Amino acid sequence: MEKVEVFILSGFLGSGKTTLLQNVLTQEKEKNRKVAVVMNELGQVSIDSNAVSTNTPLKELLNGCVCCTIQGQFEVQLQSLLQEYELDAIYIETTGVAHPIEVLDACMSPLFAEKLYVQSVVTMIDANRWKDRKSLSTQLQMLLQEQVRHADVLLLNKVDLLPENEQGQLVFEIQSINSAAKCLLTKHAAVRIDDLRSVKNIERKPHERAHVDLDLKLKTFVYTFTNPIDLEVFEEWLRNMPDTIYRMKGYLRFTHSTHTYLFQYSYGTPIYMKELMNYPATLVFIGEKLDPKWMRAEMEKIEEGSVEKRWE
Known part of the structure; x- marks a missing residue:
């Protein structure tokens, strides 16, 4: 049985995760792929669920974060999606304060871990927010760094708001924290789905078939x-x-x-x-x-x- 691809969309509050989700869902629809969305909000009311079309299976987790207080609910919802639908991919939009390791942990229930194939942890970075991060509390600054450090794909979003020399400095700072991740500059979270797949092609000898090897940081x-x-x-x-x-x-x-x-x-x-x-x-x-x-x-x-x- 084909495993279901999982994309974890991480990033601080307001970095552009919902716009990214809308972009990739449009592309998935064009490819006629069956996808589902799990959307996590810290509050009691979902703000971003309207971004997902009515014919896309959606599970909402409100009033808590999947990486701690509502991890059990998250596992139940994932199990439910896997039982109810035949899926090609699941996109998980985390809260802005979620830690990538904790979210990945929540995805990997021993009851269904073998049915899932985690493609990548994608971290969105708001260029201006990163530049002004020193104004945040020490704890939030550390969280921003952790979201960068554990990503497979880093999307430096809203770069059009920065001059070129500051864009270069941003890339240098980000890559000094995580040099292994794929790093892309984006406007309005415009990116191709294939750019979110964290893979590398391994060269083989002529008589061996080349294959793709997953290169997840986590x-x-x-x-x-x-x-x-x-x-x-x-x-x-x-x-x-x-x-x-x-x-x-x-x-x-x-x-x-x-x-x-x-x-x-x-x-x-x-x-x-x-x-x-x-x-x-x-x-x-x-x-x-x-x-x-x-x-x-x-x-x-x-x-x-x-x-x-x-x-x-």
Whole structure:
């Protein structure tokens, strides 16, 4: 089954995310692709939902941010979209104060992570807002930097309002924070959908077929365990894992218990909670520089180590 593309539209308040969304939805319609939108607003009333045509499936999340207070609701809405519609892509317009890692985390529920293919985190930057960011609180300045640092595609919007020398300085500042991202200057958020795909073509030898390799700055990895694992073996791995793994969540079964456990890991803290339902033992990882081959080998070692422990 084809995976559903996901585009996360990030960026500070007023940077142009809704205009960007309108632009890409027009292009998707021209391509006859089936798309859906999830729109998150901090307030109790949706301001921007009129930007989405009535024949496009839309889920609205109000009065909170998907990256914290309403993450559970967000997962339910995504699951609902995947069940109700056959989709090619889902566009997620975040609140202006959302953190990209937290939003990506909310997308990767172990119940449906294998059905989604996160194409990119796209961060919109209002050129003038960035230039005057020192007037914001320290916390908001840090958030702006985080939105830039974790993006795959950076759209420097409203650049027509700046002289050329200031545009160059803006690009230099942005790329000094995130040199790996694709960086584009835009007016009125005008951009092609293909420019939002964060991919690189890998050259192959003549007898090998060239293929496209996803080059996300934030990567995800999904693994399903075949058998229960040993808690001590698993926790030993947690203690020694790379610090580039930011998040883990999923369902685990352990050799010492008949229960399924909901497992959450963030900021160095693992949490285990007994579940009443018997979900598949699927674990989702979010981080930078995650090598899928290495991750798979590490999870297989945990399974092998658990079997060896059982026979001791």
